[in-house]
Amino acid sequence: MRFDRSDGVFCHVTSLPGDHGIGDLGDGARQFLSFLGDAGVDHWQICPVGPTTPGAGESPYQSPSAFAGNPLLIDLRGLVDDGWLDESDLEPVPDFPADRVDYDAVRAYKLPLLRTAFERFEAAATEEDRVALDAFREREPWLADYVLFRALSDARSEDMWVDWPAPLRTRDPEVLADARERHAAEIRYREFVQWTFDRQWRALREVAADEGVSIVGDVPIYVALDSADVWANPEAFRLDDESRPTAVAGVPPNAGDDGQRWGNPVYDWERLAEREYDWWIARFRRLFELADVARLDHFLGFVRYWAIPADSDDPADGEWREGPGRDLFETVERELGRAPFVAEDLGFEEPAMDELMAEFGFPGMRVPQYADWCEAGNPYQPMHYPEDVVGYTSTHDTDTWVGYHADLSAEQRDCFRYNVGADGDRGVEWEIIEEVWASEAVLAVTTAQDLLGLGSEARFNEPGTVSGNWAWRLRPGALGDDIADRLWELGGRHVR
Numbered sequence: 028m029r030f031d032r033s034d035g036v037f038c039h040v041t042s043l044p045g046d047h048g049i050g051d052l053g054d055g056a057r058q059f060l061s062f063l064g065d066a067g068v069d070h071w072q073i074c075p076v077g078p079t080t081p082g083a084g085e086s087p088y089q090s091p092s093a094f095a096g097n098p099l100l101i102d103l104r105g106l107v108d109d110g111w112l113d114e115s116d117l118e119p120v121p122d123f124p125a126d127r128v129d130y131d132a133v134r135a136y137k138l139p140l141l142r143t144a145f146e147r148f149e150a151a152a153t154e155e156d157r158v159a160l161d162a163f164r165e166r167e168p169w170l171a172d173y174v175l176f177r178a179l180s181d182a183r184s185e186d187m188w189v190d191w192p193a194p195l196r197t198r199d200p201e202v203l204a205d206a207r208e209r210h211a212a213e214i215r216y217r218e219f220v221q222w223t224f225d226r227q228w229r230a231l232r233e234v235a236a237d238e239g240v241s242i243v244g245d246v247p248i249y250v251a252l253d254s255a256d257v258w259a260n261p262e263a264f265r266l267d268d269e270s271r272p273t274a275v276a277g278v279p280p281n282a283g284d285d286g287q288r289w290g291n292p293v294y295d296w297e298r299l300a301e302r303e304y305d306w307w308i309a310r311f312r313r314l315f316e317l318a319d320v321a322r323l324d325h326f327l328g329f330v331r332y333w334a335i336p337a338d339s340d341d342p343a344d345g346e347w348r349e350g351p352g353r354d355l356f357e358t359v360e361r362e363l364g365r366a367p368f369v370a371e372d373l374g375f376e377e378p379a380m381d382e383l384m385a386e387f388g389f390p391g392m393r394v395p396q397y398a399d400w401c402e403a404g405n406p407y408q409p410m411h412y413p414e415d416v417v418g419y420t421s422t423h424d425t426d427t428w429v430g431y432h433a434d435l436s437a438e439q440r441d442c443f444r445y446n447v448g449a450d451g452d453r454g455v456e457w458e459i460i461e462e463v464w465a466s467e468a469v470l471a472v473t474t475a476q477d478l479l480g481l482g483s484e485a486r487f488n489e490p491g492t493v494s495g496n497w498a499w500r501l502r503p504g505a506l507g508d509d510i511a512d513r514l515w516e517l518g519g520r521h522v523r
Contacts, residue, residue: 029365029388033470034070034471035069035071037419038501039487041497043059043500044502050128053104053105061238068518069239072243074088076244077091077093078091078099090250091251092173093313094313095224098138103117105227106140141216145219149215163221173217174221178210196270246310248329249291262298271337272292272337280343288339288341300354304355326370331347333347333348368387369390384415388415395459396421410466413468415469417472460517464520465520
């Protein structure tokens, strides 16, 4: 195992309180880390922090970059402290909703202010600041392609990159050089934004370290087709000579469903192996600049994956193909050391996946919302969790615990109460939190919503839907000393 017995709370950055319509890297994040420190909690788990787009429903799992940071998370007051905004520039602050993110309104407010900050940086930055930005450019090799991609995407906003003219689509060097010259100002702006995000994030990690909290990041196995990742690294994906996908990811039909066609391009694992998995090593290296631990989404895909012909809309037309397996993770260990990964292994029974996780010491996941509470020994009941798993009360993709419990049948609810010895005095949310903390799981994790006993109205994401997700926010002061004290006492009994 690569972990000590510990606990954590999931709350994505966008869900934190703050004055500017969305959780950011400023005071709200620092106050949340202070809460975790007071509660003795070891880990803060988040979703990916890359840019999001309206076209992808603001999903952090369909970002235009697996490397870049989301400009909407930049703390504007940090830019005031830098001297690139005035406090008066922030006024008037729109009447943002306190309990959800209105992404359109946030963009309309924050993005012009980021432009203003960039213009003042261009005009008056110190030599020290300019040297620091140059060092960031040199340190992050993904940056040059990402900022050019976003500049080109803005100039051709009606098209995905696979619809660009062939010389741009297939990255003709002369055409790219000309594009860099024509879009030089936009490129500098986007470099400034990414440098600002990086500085603020690194400062926040220092706060987390001071509070004794590690950050658990997230790695979606696939990246969006309309991303700098695919456009700039065609050799890493199954693309044809015109740089268009030949196969896309999904899952096959099962009893009772038609399968899913996700549409993400699949990897060319054979070519990646020849290149010592260079793109994945770069991705993991960047991730561990931002986080201490990483959850690997859809871990099965590293063992075998469902590839659907790109010209088919029917998941049943796909086929299973072999993933890289142990070869990838042996390469990761040679390059990066014993990386602390958590494997998302929910919903699939695959002995080869279990063997790979055991060989490298990656804990899997258990979520009690998948339990049959009337079945003796059900593996999703917390009292049956083995040591080599991370136990969750809920995840970003499930209902809250209160919402789930409300939808249980009367029989399942009675079996749950019997199994956990519910006495009605704790509230159903704390009944399950205590059960997960008391389990053998090496990590015990709950969500901010479950700490507050919120219902389905606070659900963060409902898979298979494209609107109304990723918007829930904590209200200021919601996580108070009483909850911190309760977590501290629980951790003292079961974790520390």
